Amino acid sequence: MKPSETPLLSGSGITKVFGFGNNKTIALQDIDFSFREGEIVSIVGESGSGKTTLAKILMGLLKETTGEVLYKGLPRQLRKHSQRKRYWKDIQAIFQDPFSSFNLFHKVVRLLDDCIELQGLKLNKEERLRRMKEACSFVNLKFEELMNKYPFELSGGQMQRLMIARIFMLHPKVLIADEPTSMIDACSRSTILDMLLKLRDENNMTIIFITHDVGLAYYISDTLYIMERGRIVERGPAESIILNPTHDYTRQLIEDVPKIHEEWNLA
């Protein structure tokens, strides 16, 4: 499915300032963005460039200092708990550290069953089990083997798959994925990325991928946003940015991608 032309989530003039006086940090400075339905966007930048701050603002976990975020063309209303709950039905995130996404005192079966609860679905036990098994098999996990385990009894890769199984069950309209493959090897990484692409194709989900890895971003995205010190310095179709970067910072990021076939110069 091709991304639609209508903006689903957009923002203009977004600035985020942390602290005051000498301790002031401008994490985001006058950012504009517009993400369409079914689009895969990567936000790429070095550590400290403001990516996670932007992800948290998109999620509604942090309030922007100035500017406005629109969802489905309207200003977001997140003051009341009920409004946030409704927003989080549509917008979900998976973070770098899978431990932060799970309640560590709940077994896998409960973590998956909660997704059915969150959707407000009233289903009988067989149907609940069927959906949980289906979600696990989507990410190549065996439900029967894992259902009675706690998150800390799983490997990093299994936890990351479990996070994607939850997204499969929740089918949000927007998924914010903050370095979701950082804890796994290259082979499992491409499997996870392929799973995310499949989810986009099946549900027309918008995926906002936060990463410092421009190679990875190119592999997965339709559109790239390049961030440097709180500003978006370049944006556009992934291919044209990689082939014809116009900003020095983007050129530097591309240069820094390891070229495995080139000889190392350690001099």
Ligand SMILES: Nc1ncnc2c1ncn2[C@@H]1O[C@H](COP(=O)(O)OP(=O)(O)OP(=O)(O)O)[C@@H](O)[C@H]1O
């Ligand atoms: N709660 C906070 N209080 C004060 N400063 C903060 C806070 N959160 C982030 N910052 C600062 O804002 C800037 C942007 O941080 P952010 O975490 O968004 O960067 P990032 O691009 O996600 O980095 P990384 O790739 O290392 O996760 C940094 O200078 C950081 O120190």
